[in-house]
Amino acid sequence: xxxxxxxxxxxxxxxxxxxxxxxxxxxxxxxxxxxxxxxxxxxxxxxxxxxxxxxxxxxxxxxxxxxxxxxxxxxxxxxxxxxxxxxxxxxxxxxxxxxxxxxxxxxxxxxxxxxxxxxxxxxxxxxxxxxxxxxxxxxxxxxxxxxxxxxxxxxxxxxxxxxxxxxxxxxxxxxxxxxxxxxxxxxxxxxxxxxxxxxxxxxxxxxxxxxxxxxxxxxxxxxxxxxxxxxxxxxxxxxxxxxxxxxxxxxxxxxxxxx
Amino acid sequence: xxxxxxxxxxxxxxxxxxxxxxxxxxxxxxxxxxxxxxxxxxxxxxxxxxxxxxxxxxxxxxxxxxxxxxxxxxxxxxxxxxxxxxxxxxxxxxxxxxxxxxxxxxxxxxxxxxxxxxxxxxxxxxxxxxxxxxxxxxxxxxxxxxxxxxxxxxxxxxxxxxxxxxxxxxxxxxxxxxxxxxxxxxxxxxxxxxxxxxxxxxxxxxxxxxxxxxxxxxxxxxxxxxxxxxxxxxxxxxxxxxxxxxxxxxxxxxxxxxxxxxxxxxxxxxxxxxxxxxxxxxxxxxxxxxxxxxxxxxxxxxxxxxxxxxxxxxxxxxxxxxxxxxxxxxxxxxxxxxxxxxxxxxxxxxxxxxxxxxxxxxxxxxxxxxxxxxxxxxxxxxxxxxxxxxxxxxxxxxxxxxxxxxxxxxxxxxxxxxxxxxxxxxxxxxxxxxxxxxxxxxxxxxxxxxxxxxxxxxxxxxxxxxxxxxxxxxxxxxxxxxxxxxxxxxxxxxxxxxxxxxxxxxxxxxxxxxxxxxxxxxxxxxxxxxxxxxxxxxxxxxxxxxxxxxxxxxxxxxxxxxxxxxxxxxxxxxxxxxxxxxxxxxxxxxxxxxxxxxxxxxxxxxxxxxxxxxxxxxxxxxxxxxxxxxxxxxxxxxxxxxxxxxxxxxxxxxxxxxxxxxxxxxxxxxxxxxxxxxxxxxxxxxxxxxxxxxxxxxxxxxxxxxxxxxxxxxxxxxxxxxxxxxxxxxxxxxxxxxx
Numbered sequence: 001x002x003x004x005x006x007x008x009x010x011x012x013x014x015x016x017x018x019x020x021x022x023x024x025x026x027x028x029x030x031x032x033x034x035x036x037x038x039x040x041x042x043x044x045x046x047x048x049x050x051x052x053x054x055x056x057x058x059x060x061x062x063x064x065x066x067x068x069x070x071x072x073x074x075x076x077x078x079x080x081x082x083x084x085x086x087x088x089x090x091x092x093x094x095x096x097x098x099x100x101x102x103x104x105x106x107x108x109x110x111x112x113x114x115x116x117x118x119x120x121x122x123x124x125x126x127x128x129x130x131x132x133x134x135x136x137x138x139x140x141x142x143x144x145x146x147x148x149x150x151x152x153x154x155x156x157x158x159x160x161x162x163x164x165x166x167x168x169x170x171x172x173x174x175x176x177x178x179x180x181x182x183x184x185x186x187x188x189x190x191x192x193x194x195x196x197x198x199x200x201x202x203x204x205x206x207x208x209x210x211x212x213x214x215x216x217x218x219x220x221x222x223x224x225x226x227x228x229x230x231x232x233x234x235x236x237x238x239x240x241x242x243x244x245x246x247x248x249x250x251x252x253x254x255x256x257x258x259x
Numbered sequence: 260x261x262x263x264x265x266x267x268x269x270x271x272x273x274x275x276x277x278x279x280x281x282x283x284x285x286x287x288x289x290x291x292x293x294x295x296x297x298x299x300x301x302x303x304x305x306x307x308x309x310x311x312x313x314x315x316x317x318x319x320x321x322x323x324x325x326x327x328x329x330x331x332x333x334x335x336x337x338x339x340x341x342x343x344x345x346x347x348x349x350x351x352x353x354x355x356x357x358x359x360x361x362x363x364x365x366x367x368x369x370x371x372x373x374x375x376x377x378x379x380x381x382x383x384x385x386x387x388x389x390x391x392x393x394x395x396x397x398x399x400x401x402x403x404x405x406x407x408x409x410x411x412x413x414x415x416x417x418x419x420x421x422x423x424x425x426x427x428x429x430x431x432x433x434x435x436x437x438x439x440x441x442x443x444x445x446x447x448x449x450x451x452x453x454x455x456x457x458x459x460x461x462x463x464x465x466x467x468x469x470x471x472x473x474x475x476x477x478x479x480x481x482x483x484x485x486x487x488x489x490x491x492x493x494x495x496x497x498x499x500x501x502x503x504x505x506x507x508x509x510x511x512x513x514x515x516x517x518x519x520x521x522x523x524x525x526x527x528x529x530x531x532x533x534x535x536x537x538x539x540x541x542x543x544x545x546x547x548x549x550x551x552x553x554x555x556x557x558x559x560x561x562x563x564x565x566x567x568x569x570x571x572x573x574x575x576x577x578x579x580x581x582x583x584x585x586x587x588x589x590x591x592x593x594x595x596x597x598x599x600x601x602x603x604x605x606x607x608x609x610x611x612x613x614x615x616x617x618x619x620x621x622x623x624x625x626x627x628x629x630x631x632x633x634x635x636x637x638x639x640x641x642x643x644x645x646x647x648x649x650x651x652x653x654x655x656x657x658x659x660x661x662x663x664x665x666x667x668x669x670x671x672x673x674x675x676x677x678x679x680x681x682x683x684x685x686x687x688x689x690x691x692x693x694x695x696x697x698x699x700x701x702x703x704x705x706x707x708x709x710x711x712x713x714x715x716x717x718x719x720x721x722x723x724x725x726x727x728x729x730x731x732x733x734x735x736x737x738x739x740x741x742x743x744x745x746x747x748x749x750x751x752x753x754x755x756x757x758x759x760x761x762x763x764x765x766x767x768x769x770x771x772x773x774x775x776x777x778x779x780x781x782x783x784x785x786x787x788x789x790x791x792x793x794x795x796x797x798x799x800x801x802x803x804x805x806x807x808x809x810x811x812x813x814x815x816x817x818x819x820x821x822x823x824x825x826x827x828x829x830x831x832x833x834x835x836x837x838x839x840x841x842x843x844x845x846x847x848x849x850x851x852x853x854x855x856x857x858x859x860x861x862x863x864x865x866x867x868x869x870x871x872x873x874x875x876x877x878x879x880x881x882x883x884x885x886x887x888x889x890x891x892x893x894x895x896x897x898x899x900x901x902x903x904x905x906x907x908x909x910x911x912x913x914x915x916x917x918x919x920x921x922x923x924x925x926x927x928x929x930x931x932x933x934x935x936x937x938x939x940x941x942x943x944x945x946x947x948x949x950x951x952x953x954x955x956x957x958x959x960x961x962x963x964x965x966x967x968x969x970x971x972x973x974x975x976x977x978x979x980x981x982x983x984x985x986x987x988x989x990x991x992x993x994x995x996x997x998x
Contacts, residue, residue: 255948
């Protein structure tokens with residue numbers, strides 16, 4: 001039976017498991033007896049590339065073993081707290097987005113290419129901190145800004161996603177914002193207006209902390225992991241691809257209330 | 260027998276033959292992939308299991324009541340001896356109509372989804388023609404039942420004596436009660452079943468487990484789809500069968516009474532005119548079905564146009580063709596009756612349009628409810644209740660205008676008491692006009708759940724996005740056309756209620772004549788006495804004189820007591836059925852939770868849920884919970900008649916009709932508006948899916964579910980069943996009343 005290593009972002013943890021990503025996502029989202037639910041965002045981790053990161057990997061063989069009745073070990077927590085910063089970007093081989101009811105979408109990493117056109121972005125930081133930010137910076141610039149060691153306020157590595165702004169992207173006062181499910185849209189408009197008035201201001205905090213799960217349907221471009229050396233993108237497939245090839249996940253992603 | 264009568268059995272055979280042809284045509288279609296066929300088989304098995312159980316209960320009730328009527332008719336001679344048998348056939352035919360419709364629908368859903376893989380038009384064709392099976396079966400069986408009984412009774416009683424014709428028509432009316440009992444159980448039981456499954460599936464599946472609608476991992480999802488069939492198809496079929504025959508028979512009875520002194524020939528023409536109009540409408544409905552076709556690459560708008568062409572085409576044709584037929588029949592006051600018929604058609608259309616305006620997300624009321632979601636569920640509920648209450652105004656005004664016009668035209672432009680019977684006959688003809696094209700309007704109604712189930716099947720089978728878009732388009736189309744069908748059903752129920760009250764007085768006269776036949780005299784509450792030999796004098800009493808002798812005036816406490824009780828019953832009935840849904844949904848929630856807990860493979864997709872157990876829970880709950888409201892409806896007129904006599908019963912019927920009609924419209928429209936407000940948000944407004952507004956809208960929709968699909972439709976039948984019941988037991992009420 002194979003053993004897998006996962007880097008979970010919610011909560012931040014390195015977990016060993018005998019479950020393949022789809023099964024681990026299901027287990028992580030709903031538990032073993034359907035008494036809880038909650039989305040999960042986690043990466044598959046290449047063990048070789050974290051061999052020197054100081055994690056107790058020797059425990060994997062010792063403790064991540066099948067139960068006496070033959071059931072696979074679902075999870076063995078190897079580390080919590082400040083885990084992301086110790087896992088290099090190239091160790092992240094795939095991103096898995098598990099919906100509330102345990103449907104899992106797997107996304108392979110890609111080189112990030114900025115389109116250079118967008119000047120307004122809405123970012124939801126996920127780990128290790130989770131404010132929601134409006135920004136003039138593209139994802140690579142944003143990751144560089146947040147992980148810039150020359151700044152007093154920075155983190156070593158950041159996982160974040162870009163959320164859609166719809167018509168607010170170009171006009172904070174636009175009336176047609178009907179499909180944006182964010183709470184307190186008025187405040188978001190204020191932040192965007194303030195950002196627009198100050199071209200030299202890179203970012204503006206909208207929410208200090210993530211108050212609800214990420215509604216996957218609002219993800220634009222994808223999920224990113226960045227540090228001072230660069231950025232890795234995990235792009236969400238197009239709507240058409242989701243409808244054709246990942247229908248079960250996509251339906252589930254749309255039916256959640258993101259609690 | 261007038262030659263025109265034979266159009267009735269001919270139309271019946273044409274309708275049933277066409278229905279069979281459409282059924283065969285539908286069955287030739289493929290059910291699609293193995294998954295699609297498997298899902299359809301689950302739904303079909305569940306629906307059949309439910310109906311078997313329901314028919315056992317209803318069968319027991321029908322047989323028990325038949326035995327009671329036998330005792331009353333043959334033991335105490337207080338009732339026409341044909342009543343028990345007429346009652347039984349009405350129940351059987353009504354059940355059969357619902358069963359055939361539901362059986363067709365459960366075969367049609369996967370085939371519709373599969374046809375939608377080819378094109379939108381192919382999907383429409385399969386769904387609509389399957390709906391037409393139901394529509395044409397209902398009217399075909401209705402006309403068949405009417406033809407057989409009219410033929411048998413006229414052979415037995417003859418048609419030369421005006422009084423005997425009145426007896427024939429009022430006797431036939433009693434088979435409407437059998438149909439009403441069947442339809443009450445079908446509508447209320449089906450309504451409880453479907454909403455218990457729907458609410459249970461949503462509460463655990465969507466809210467707790469976060470799984471999408473129509474997800475095969477939800478144990479209640481098959482029960483939910485079964486519910487669409489047993490509630491919206493079988494229940495509606497039985498309901499409208501009862502409305503259809505009730506309207507025709509009540510009008511025939513009013514025609515017999517109104518033209519009793521005009522000579523046998525004229526009277527008989529007035530009696531068969533509603534049947535002939537019904538037959539004509541049925542033939543034109545068959546023609547209308549063939550109007551519903553479009554090109555292979557039709558847009559949604561073109562599809563709507565095609566459906567409209569079928570329904571409106573049939574309505575226009577009946578309006579025109581009835582001129583020639585009524586003229587050829589040589590009816591008295593032919594133009595007056597034709598305008599009354601036209602008034603009925605226009606009233607139905609107005610009610611349908613009003614329902615569409617108040618419940619469609621394309622119009623302001625539903626958009627206002629959707630906007631209220633931004634401030635939470637409380638304002639959604641307040642908004643939905645408010646809009647629903649406002650929505651009652653137009654239909655009620657349309658009905659009272661229709662009643663006024665039909666009466667005016669029928670009576671020869673007079674509101675005098677001497678022409679009251681003619682005016683009431685005009686109201687009856689208006690109701691007949693409204694339901695004359697039921698064959699095709701019901702097809703558009705039954706088409707809705709078929710398209711809905713096809714969408715569910717496409718989702719569960721994971722068909723391509725284009726196919727799901729097509730089934731969604733078909734479903735959306737069904738919602739629009741169903742509003743018109745609903746308008747005709749509700750409007751006709753209101754008009755039939757009036758006609759049945761008048762027929763009740765005719766039945767009371769027959770009840771008195773039974774007393775006189777036994778050599779006894781009869782004294783009215785105003786002390787007007789009829790000697791045992793005064794049969795002719797009894798027959799000469801017009802409706803207003805009957806009302807006078809029974810002291811049916813507003814200041815008579817018996818009438819007031821009856822009215823208040825009738826209005827109260829409408830609310831109590833609604834309360835009982837809504838609470839029943841709550842209890843049944845609670846059991847469903849427990850079961851779904853249990854399955855998720857004890858069968859962990861369900862969520863992983865490695866283990867099939869126990870769908871049958873959820874179907875069984877809904878079935879049992881529906882059977883148990885529908886007994887109390889049904890008993891209430893059956894017992895109320897008997898008890899009221901036993902205590903307060905004819906004035907009490909008339910008050911009861913008037914109170915129940917006035918309150919029930921308004922309450923029914925309110926509940927149907929509130930529920931529909933909440934449902935569509937949620938859909939409006941899911942289309943991407945006010946934050947769209949997953950937003951706080953969406954969450955509030957889901958709460959509104961859940962509240963509205965039992966409003967629109969259980970209590971609302973049940974109220975119409977409550978009103979009609981109480982009227983029918985009053986007519987059937989009129990003989991007993993006349994013979995025995997305490998006060």
